[in-house]
Amino acid sequence: MIRGRGVWHPEISGARALCQGGSAGEGVPHSGKIAVRGEETGGIECLSLESPERGTRPHLPRGRYSWRAVPPGPAEGGTVSDDALRDAADTMRAVRERCAWTQTIDHRDLVPYLVEESAEVIDAVESGTRADLREELGDLLWQVLFHAEIAAGDADDPFDIDDVARGLTEKMVRRHPHVFGDAVASTPEEVLVHWNAAKAAEKNERTSVLDGVSDHMPALALAQKVMGKAAQVGVCAPTHHLADPETEAELGDALLTLVHLARTRGWDAERALRERVRALRAEVRATEAGAS
16 A cells, blocks of 8 residues: 555646655646656555545645556556547546545546536637647546536436437437428528427427526626527617727727626625626516516
8 A cells, every 4th residue: 555645636638736745756747647756656645534634725625645556548448449539438437436536526526627617628729729628628638527526326317328418319309300300491590499399399488588598697798698588578778888899809998897896996896797697687577577
């Protein structure tokens, strides 16, 4: 058994892992686990956590951990196959079964990581390299696999990654009748007509155009989404005397100007927008109630 002090958890994608002390020597990141210098192993795997202490990183508390050497591959004793997605799912299952830290995680615990990994994908798309994007998409995929593996262990309503993939495939086939059926769509606008019709049929229990709009979206994105929904029921977006920008760049400058104004006056720009969007949502629901 290799014993040491863990600073970063090795099984969370993108995290750095370090094992100090004991016979392990110095650990360096490698293939999602830890490669131990001077030892010919595929890595070392977290087995247990003892005497946890609060650390300086959000990913894992400081404490003493137990580790063991494991061979390369998606699972102990396994081999890499031609089905990379299945290998990834099998790797997640092995981690869930054998990693003491991972076994304690539930869906709510994973939310901060999902937000972080999504943001890093955006960074890679907007300013990263192709290698960055490939890596960050993998990290985001790990979050999907993690959630699915947690769900597979639910006692009341279990589902696994195959159920997730099957549901996704069925939904995308329904929403693309011009690809998988007899419908015709030769323009993006016609595609959206089919998409929205299929979505409306799927969500026929919804009573408001706002149903399904998440309050957890960033305030600006939420504002833009709600204003689009408001227009569908005849609720006009608020107007202001600010100069009308002519380009997206000028719009960015105008938004920065408003944020600067909020900062200098001690206002919370994010909260201000959230509260105004909340009022707009209430107006939409009132309009819908009056029309019914």
